[in-house]
Amino acid sequence: MTDPALATDPTLADLERRAMAHRDTPAHGVDALVVCDRLVRIFSEDGVEVQALQGLDLLVREGELMALVGASGSGKSTLMNILAGLDVPSAGTARVGGHDLLTMSARDRLRHRRDVVGFVRQQTARNLLPFLTAAQNVALPMQLRGGSRFAGRRQAERAGELLAMLDAAECHDRLPRQMSGGQQQRVAIAVALANSPSLLLADEPTGELDAATGEQVFAAFRRANEELGATIMIVTHDQAVAAEVERTVAIRDGRTSSEVVRRTEIGEDGRESVTAREFVTLDRAGRLQLPAAYTAALGLRDRALLELEQDHVKVRPDRDTGEGH
Numbered sequence: 001m002t003d004p005a006l007a008t009d010p011t012l013a014d015l016e017r018r019a020m021a022h023r024d025t026p027a028h029g030v031d032a033l034v035v036c037d038r039l040v041r042i043f044s045e046d047g048v049e050v051q052a053l054q055g056l057d058l059l060v061r062e063g064e065l066m067a068l069v070g071a072s073g074s075g076k077s078t079l080m081n082i083l084a085g086l087d088v089p090s091a092g093t094a095r096v097g098g099h100d101l102l103t104m105s106a107r108d109r110l111r112h113r114r115d116v117v118g119f120v121r122q123q124t125a126r127n128l129l130p131f132l133t134a135a136q137n138v139a140l141p142m143q144l145r146g147g148s149r150f151a152g153r154r155q156a157e158r159a160g161e162l163l164a165m166l167d168a169a170e171c172h173d174r175l176p177r178q179m180s181g182g183q184q185q186r187v188a189i190a191v192a193l194a195n196s197p198s199l200l201l202a203d204e205p206t207g208e209l210d211a212a213t214g215e216q217v218f219a220a221f222r223r224a225n226e227e228l229g230a231t232i233m234i235v236t237h238d239q240a241v242a243a244e245v246e247r248t249v250a251i252r253d254g255r256t257s258s259e260v261v262r263r264t265e266i267g268e269d270g271r272e273s274v275t276a277r278e279f280v281t282l283d284r285a286g287r288l289q290l291p292a293a294y295t296a297a298l299g300l301r302d303r304a305l306l307e308l309e310q311d312h313v314k315v316r317p318d319r320d321t322g323e324g325h
């Protein structure tokens with residue numbers, strides 16, 4: 001018997017059933033804070049088009065600490081700038097907290113930049129005002145935001161609390177030039193968190209730091225995530241970041257291609273063990289991209305043989321089949 005859901009000549013009752021089934025399917029990313037759906041960004045310069053994002057899909061839950069990794073030119077900064085409200089996508093959907101960044105008015109975009117996101121840049125010197133102390137830098141966004149819930153003395157208190165939480169209490173009264181690069185970035189995280197943004201974005205925040213100092217900055221992100229519940233997205237080309245966060249999503253050629261999820265489990269013997277699993281991501285049309293290392297290892301090119309098994313799919317090189325293209 002034909003499944004009524006697949007019938008090509010459906011009755012009215014079949015159509016009603018299909019409509020009901022569709023209605024009961026939750027909308028894509030309904031419970032996510034960040035939703036990117038077939039996101040496209042095309043830059044045109046002197047008649048030459050560059051597709052920086054080529055239909056990127058990504059969901060980020062509230063309270064997540066995740067990283068985006070990818071080679072230079074893969075589209076990471078383009079995505080960050082769109083989510084920060086600094087750039088506008090060409091097509092597709094980019095939503096933060098239910099607000100669509102494609103159709104947002106200029107005034108709402110300004111509000112988005114000021115109230116919804118916090119941003120930490122790679123260049124340590126660009127994150128802080130050089131003539132203000134750390135505490136003054138952290139208090140400034142609260143002062144600039146009219147009707148801030150942190151008023152008067154509470155602003156100075158909150159600045160002190162954030163600096164202490166991020167292990168930068170000793171910088172309280174120092175100017176940026178009196179701080180190390182790592183201290184400047186930890187203070188920059190405090191500045192970005194000052195107005196309790198829904199989303200904290202960081203673009204290569206450890207790019208100018210050595211490995212040990214970079215780890216301290218990641219520790220500060222983890223603390224902000226654990227103690228304040230902040231949702232944090234960190235962009236980096238450093239693959240080692242996978243060890244620092246729960247989820248690392250790889251971007252390749254303007255699309256998300258795979259992700260690594262890291263879990264800490266306590267065994268029966270009470271010992272902690274960390275497991276990391278790699279997944280390929282399926283886009284909304286069901287396409288998946290094999291990791292470059294896999295295609296290279298098996299010499300996969302042009303096409304491959306697929307076999308559907310009970311609980312998995314086999315992908316084989318197209319050899320010895322004798323069938324032409």
Ligand SMILES: Nc1ncnc2c1ncn2[C@@H]1O[C@H](COP(=O)(O)OP(=O)(O)OP(=O)(O)O)[C@@H](O)[C@H]1O
Pocket residue numbers: 043044045050051052070071072073074075076077078079237
């Ligand atoms: N304003 C722009 N005008 C033209 N092309 C651009 C612009 N911004 C980015 N691109 C192009 O879009 C592509 C993606 O760039 P993007 O900066 O997002 O990559 P990335 O992954 O952040 O790289 P990197 O790690 O080097 O910063 C690149 O080919 C880049 O040259």
